[in-house]
Amino acid sequence: MSIIDMHIHTKYSWCSYTEIHELLSNLSLLNIDGIVITDHDEINGAKIAQKYAQEKYDVKVFLGIEVSTLEGHLLAYGIEEKLPLGLRAIDAINEIRNKGGVVVAPHPFRNALTSLGDMVYTLGNTLDGIEINAMDSRTAKDQARSAAQQLDLAMIGGSDAHCLKSVGRSATKFEIYVETIDDIVDAIRKKQCQPYVSF
Numbered sequence: 522m523s524i525i526d527m528h529i530h531t532k533y534s535w536c537s538y539t540e541i542h543e544l545l546s547n548l549s550l551l552n553i554d555g556i557v558i559t560d561h562d563e564i565n566g567a568k569i570a571q572k573y574a575q576e577k578y579d580v581k582v583f584l585g586i587e588v589s590t591l592e593g594h595l596l597a598y599g600i601e602e603k604l605p606l607g608l609r610a611i612d613a614i615n616e617i618r619n620k621g622g623v624v625v626a627p628h629p630f631r632n633a634l635t636s637l638g639d640m641v642y643t644l645g646n647t648l649d650g651i652e653i654n655a656m657d658s659r660t661a662k663d664q665a666r667s668a669a670q671q672l673d674l675a676m677i678g679g680s681d682a683h684c685l686k687s688v689g690r691s692a693t694k695f696e697i698y699v700e701t702i703d704d705i706v707d708a709i710r711k712k713q714c715q716p717y718v719s720f
């Protein structure tokens with residue numbers, strides 16, 4: 522079993538100031554086995570963190586991307602390149618999946634332009650999963666759970682941490698021991714994961 526926080530921002534996202542070294546040195550204090558860094562349309566923060574993690578810290582860091590589309594954000598796992606800005610959600614989804622990745626709708630029912638909202642029902646099983654986001658209201662979390670159940674999609678948990686104190690507030694419990702990003706991708710496809718809230 523592994524517990525991974527699937528949605529974390531660093532200062533490589535325009536909206537976060539989190540320094541990579543601070544992030545990594547704090548991880549050992551938390552009850553999680555690893556993190557996925559999912560900066561907005563950016564992968565350099567995750568790459569640098571993976572390098573530091575290998576050199577200095579005994580923590581697992583995986584690379585993900587939070588992709589901005591015309592209709593809202595998507596989380597992509599299992600691809601290592603950025604997507605062009607300004608894509609429609611369905612086109613971004615197809616591109617991510619064609620490259621071998623999986624796609625999760627983050628904070629789908631947060632009251633924000635960056636959320637897909639009811640469009641998750643239209644996208645249906647072109648998505649692989651729905652996120653239960655620690656930053657969302659109880660109602661938005663309940664709506665996300667209900668959408669995942671109705672659409673029979675994987676459910677993951679992520680903190681959407683933009684600062685250190687939020688890291689690990691929600692995470693995903695994988696039935697398998699997660700060693701690589703491919704393990705994560707595979708487990709999401711097989712729906713062998715569930716949202717986990719540590720406190």
Ligand SMILES: [Zn+2]
Pocket residue numbers: 587594627628635
């Ligand atoms: Zn977002």
Ligand SMILES: [Zn+2]
Pocket residue numbers: 528530587681
């Ligand atoms: Zn985010």
